[in-house]
Amino acid sequence: MNAAINVICADRPGMLRDVAGVVANRGGNITYVQSFILERGLNKGRASMYIEIDGPSDGIVEDLQSMQSVFEVTIHQPFERIYGSRVIIIGGGAQVAQVAVGAVNEADRHNLRGERISIDTIPLVGEEAIADAVSAVSRLHRATILVLAGALMGGRITEAVKKLQDVGIPVIALKMAGSVPQVADLVVTDPIQAGTFAVMHVAKTAVFDINRVKGREF
């Protein structure tokens, strides 16, 4: 990653094509982009486009600044260096909260030594809602591992877990009813321990490798 740039620009069809075109014309490769419409504050109604570029980036900022629909161009550190890898926790409220306690405390210990690990959670109930959220993890930037925290999960959720594993994201499940524990990479009884394991898998400063305990139960 050579450059991380944020552009505040007009919300109009073709805007992303034009901004991406400026980068491509200079030979830059966009390795990450996130763009959304601002719903509040000073730039309400405008688009915020955040771009990380690999390869040549000379002249890109100047080219962007000279565009008519561009209002502001700022330079930043990449998200990877600010928020780092993400541990995702999905499931019932009380259990999600306890997994988060374990994961946040473990991430704190690694972040103190210079790592960057985030813990992102959503409390959800119901097969459909959870299955959709599990599937969507594969579309989240920097998502590295998923913890499913509940008392009963199966059916469509189990299918979504298998697909997530196919795209390289391991899944830890609490010890629970339903078919999810049968396909999970790791089954953990205590929610705090589950959160700790998840962060240890992500952390570069930990020696834990989930593949070496695959299919086991703790």
Added chain:
Amino acid sequence: MNAAINVICADRPGMLRDVAGVVANRGGNITYVQSFILERGLNKGRASMYIEIDGPSDGIVEDLQSMQSVFEVTIHQPFERIYGSRVIIIGGGAQVAQVAVGAVNEADRHNLRGERISIDTIPLVGEEAIADAVSAVSRLHRATILVLAGALMGGRITEAVKKLQDVGIPVIALKMAGSVPQVADLVVTDPIQAGTFAVMHVAKTAVFDINRVKGREF
């Protein structure tokens, strides 16, 4: 939002411009995009581009499928309906974990009634690291409110808080040393209560409005 599409495609300069060009040619307006390089799994080394489109979307899927560097096109529900609004919590590990407990449990109560509220956390120490993370909240999709959980925050962090408030994201601070509590929208002593307040501000099913208690301490 009319369509949410995920494209697995080549990682090469100009790819985003080309995909965005297809959408613009059909008159669609991209209201959200996120693209990143897949680091593991079946599609390792390829780019994953997720796009939400407003306006006409007829023919876009077919056009994308006919592109040479596109390997897969799938249709999804928008992130807003899956993960919803995001409460962000930044600060010291033990305190971040307790704010998360309050926020996750409160979000659970609203999500049970059909809302979608996520709780995203990162344990961090140090003025520079926290200030960078606070600034970057303005570049996070669906980030709605920030809770700062620590015992001492000021300096660059306080400046970052003010800028975040300018772009319409309110900030709740724990009762702590330093200048952050002086500029925070709300100061809360108990971390669980701080998490609860943050979610109540976001929730459509709650009657709490942070602007009505602005500058107060609980």
